[in-house]
Amino acid sequence: MKKTFSLLFIFFFSFELIAQSLPTWTSADMYQAIRKLNVLGTVLYVAAHPDDDNARLIAYFAKDKLYRTGYLSMTRGDGGQNLIGDEQGFELGLIRTQELLASRNVDGGEQFFSRAYDFGYSKNPEETFSIWDKEKILSDVVWVIRKIQPDVVITRFPTTGEGGHGHHTASAILANEAYSAAADPNRFPEQLKYVKPWQVKRVLWNTFNFGGTNTTNADQFHFDDGIYNPLLGKSYGELGAESRSQNRTQGTGSTSVIGQAIEYFRTTKGDPPINDLMDGVDVSWKRVKGGEEIEKIVNGLIASFDFGHPVNSVKGLVQLYKALQQLPDGYWKTRKLKETKDLIEQCSGLFITATSPQQYAVQTDSVRINFLLNNRVGVNASLIKVQVDAFDSSFNLPLTKNVNVNFGKTLFVPDSKPITQPYWLANKMEEGYFNVNDQLKIGQADVDPAFIAAITVTIEGENINFEKPVKFKFTDPVHGELYEPLVIIPSFDVSIPNDLVVYKINSKDNQLTQPAVFKANKDISDVKIYAGDRGIPGSEKMDLSKGQLREVETLKPFNPSDTVSKLTVTEFKYKKGGDIAKSIRSIKYDHIPYITYFKNSESKQLALKIETYGKKIGYIPGAGDKIPAALEQMGFDVNILSQKELNKNDLGRFDAVIVGVRAYNTNELMANYYDKLMKYVNEGGNLIVQYNNTQFRNNQQPKIGPYNFTISGKRVTDENATVNFLNPDHPVLNFPNKITQDDFKGWIQERSIYHASNFDRSKFETILSMHDPGEGDDDGSLIIAKFGKGVFVYTGLVFFRELPAGVPGAYRLLANLIALNRKKAF
8 A cells, every 4th residue: 555645745635535536326326315314313323533433234224224314523643543544633534434435434433523633541520521522522412413413312322431531431421421412402502593492202322242251131122234235235244344444553453254244222311112213203204294105205205216217316306306305404404415416416327527737726827627517318407607706607508418518617716716625624723623513514514615616407397506625636546536625825835855853962864954935836926934933044035937946044043052852843934924834634444535634834853862872773563653763863874674675684783673563463473483583682682562452363462571571551641641761770771861750751641551561570560550540559560571682662652652742751761761772781
């Protein structure tokens, strides 16, 4: 899988799932959609993270029961681990958002998010709410409920803690509290400008049997959702596995479940169901005044549907569209009008696109938009109107069968046109949630498209408006014709090649400058860049042509005579006292649409008081982290040890060999190198293994160290937890840097994860102990063993988070671990 991360070159952001190709419907899809017109029921599934959904159940509700089915994930999964790359934090959340949208594309559900930020593992809901701001996130859950009006809400986890993770329990607590709050006009009344109070019929907990915990029993309400759907050619167990397998960053690739699959439920709010999930809820048109006539029309469409000629349903669908417009305004009228309009387009075979040959539209520049319509099966249709922003043109053009109608328009992109930024990143975030001030954006899964083309077509005498996001269309030499959303970017951007630069205090090797690269996205002139409020020499009155780059004079970020480690941030601005300049960032993986976001142009410099010992490091990649770059900034010569390199290299030339995070989870070949690694240690080497979790292939932990130990799920999630020095005289706390309590200040997200346990204390030394509030001390975060002439280390300390964040103590402690193989270390 190819991955690209670029600071200087522009890719494009996907606002729509699977944007590389246009969505298509089969006759079976159309038939299912017509049947769904007669179903007026909604289910909302609620959990904490992208991979917490029950995709099989979502597919069953959406594609068998034909309910409107939503999944509300409290977070975008920002705090999880990344099996496929080195993105962390909100960057990982951007990827997991797209993965979850891909899941919904498979199982037929709709995706919603709250503003909550996944700040990492939490052991209880009290800790979670102290960071999330409970009332704010509760308001988001209430908003989504009021907006989509679910009859039933289902939680993945209970309120009583069996779900483990504090986020899990918190999501259930919020869903249950929202049951009453959503119906109360005195709760969050500011929302009532857009929505009305809504009373959910019941809240159910979807009990489970996994992770060694069985919360199901035969007395609970239950049904089989593993049934086969011949229209789809798959069972819902197969669809669910396909859906979950989209979450590649979390490694949730799933095996299809064939055969019976029983789902169990416990009622936590409202009346318990007896015979059906929707007991007491009328999911027919009887719930809407005047709906009986609508039901008759839909029944006729179902009975007459021709799988070989769906176009025969168009006249009836247009009749239905007119009848729906006569209903009183309300939720189901709006919903069914949208569904009917989609069906008219699909059954008529109309092909309508608005595309651009440009990857991006630049503010204060122009963009070309091309329109293509084709009446592929010859329905009675004419083009009436096309409107995009300020462009508004009327037509009265009959659409002849299978004849293309092509035309284009070049539009000016004003400076007021917003850049295509994920809305949840537009404002500076708080510790536990994204700052979203627009009520209508809350819950929305993705960014708004840059341009929307409103195209009005008369079909069988009825004017119908189709809204099409304008996409960048191109031909890839390998994948063929592809579509990606058009992205609006500023006229120029300022990028910093490195997010963080480390300068060793009093080192003769310091490069005392940090470059900033200016890029013109259009022809520009008379521009100057400021570092803070200081003009940067070399940037005065720059005249650049489109695409031209210029590296401007860089900063001296710290005083070389400083004696205390210090992290500083310099902001680059377009003008003195003005807004911070933007840096365009891109993330590209093959399994999801490209992602582009904009980051403030900032230079982070860490003036680091540190001593190092040794020079050459062999690094075995794991699930992806940024430690190799940090090691190089510390002054080490880092060699990445791929399988080929491991086979041919004499490890004895390395002062230390470091194993990346989750390497033993993700690379089954690691077991093949056990003897070679142990030989390296025995002969005087230093092997440092970073954390692995408990999810090993075949549920069997391979041999990792010279003596047996078990990797457990123990962790310390309080980043400010007291760290006790169990062996203060040990070299790891003294050479070449004296480690003190100050070195554990400023850590982010957590202290350590997946501690070692069940180890022989006569073989392994423990160095540190720590604990979360209310728990006993655990000393498995760092264990060290002598073996032959060398040293083996296993550590759950989260270096992979702390080093990119510029935490000085993490650098100093890692330098000491690398120094453990020096002569007479013990």
